[in-house]
Amino acid sequence: MNDLERKDIELLSFHSDMDRKDIQTSLEKHTYPNQDAWASFIRITLITLAIGFMAAGIVFFFAYNWADLDKLIKLGIVQGLVIGCIILMLVLRIDPLYKQIILTAASLLVGVLFAVFGQVYQTGADAYDFFLAWTIFITLWVLVANFPPLWLCYIGLVNLTIFLFYEQVARHMDFIYVASGIFVLNAAILALSVWLKEQQGRSIPTYFTNLLGLAAAIWSIYANLFWILEARNLDAPMILAATALFYALGIRYGIRKKSAFYLGLIPFSCVIILSGVLIKISDSTGMVLFISAFIITSVSFIVWNILKMQRRVQNER
Numbered sequence: 001m002n003d004l005e006r007k008d009i010e011l012l013s014f015h016s017d018m019d020r021k022d023i024q025t026s027l028e029k030h031t032y033p034n035q036d037a038w039a040s041f042i043r044i045t046l047i048t049l050a051i052g053f054m055a056a057g058i059v060f061f062f063a064y065n066w067a068d069l070d071k072l073i074k075l076g077i078v079q080g081l082v083i084g085c086i087i088l089m090l091v092l093r094i095d096p097l098y099k100q101i102i103l104t105a106a107s108l109l110v111g112v113l114f115a116v117f118g119q120v121y122q123t124g125a126d127a128y129d130f131f132l133a134w135t136i137f138i139t140l141w142v143l144v145a146n147f148p149p150l151w152l153c154y155i156g157l158v159n160l161t162i163f164l165f166y167e168q169v170a171r172h173m174d175f176i177y178v179a180s181g182i183f184v185l186n187a188a189i190l191a192l193s194v195w196l197k198e199q200q201g202r203s204i205p206t207y208f209t210n211l212l213g214l215a216a217a218i219w220s221i222y223a224n225l226f227w228i229l230e231a232r233n234l235d236a237p238m239i240l241a242a243t244a245l246f247y248a249l250g251i252r253y254g255i256r257k258k259s260a261f262y263l264g265l266i267p268f269s270c271v272i273i274l275s276g277v278l279i280k281i282s283d284s285t286g287m288v289l290f291i292s293a294f295i296i297t298s299v300s301f302i303v304w305n306i307l308k309m310q311r312r313v314q315n316e317r
Contacts (some may be wrong), residue, residue, distance in 0.1 A: 163182065258309065
């Protein structure tokens, strides 16, 4: 049952004579996961772990037997596995979810293939070239599969490619632009995902948007602390506007959805950034003690408010 139907039950509880027992029964029947849902979750989790362990096993196989393998065997094994995954996905008449998992495994093996190719022929390419090629060559699969875990992997590759490009090629740039750019990129993808979920009715899992929100918050903290502590670029205050907009929208969304994740993530991020401001003002012993007290008090207040909100939500149900 989706969030809209859950809200219907809550509205019925407010505007009807349903008692607590009827509401609890409806929630357990339509909202809470049943035995079949848990069985499906466990099955999918085990399959995903199996694919992940298989990819890790292939990597360790090459690492351990690297010196004893001919270069054609090295490349042939990985290419055969990639082709085999694609053939299985196209031929087998199985649940689309399993096909998406197989395609995710093939996408991971593409990275292994590029790594083996680079080691065999000693291309001398920078690390960002490796991740850029990996990102480009799985783009079509990501679009076709439309699988949230694969999308997360893809977005992670994009983030890593941009960061490594700065580290290895664009060191002349001010890091504030790189950090701000990655922050805005993740925040924009998050906003698009929430819009597709809320306005278009797309089935986007909560863990997907939460991980995107976490990534955006981390990069916002990184960018703001860099600007606060370094303060080498007068144009950098633009990050403050982007951060304020992202945090305001995050708090608004958290209040509307009664999400403990956003109502905890945004205030925690503000505490970290404000601590950076205080350190910039002074790094004396007294200021360090004040910052410690500030963090303890702020975190306690945030946790208290989250618990209070959760109790209120539970009582409303």
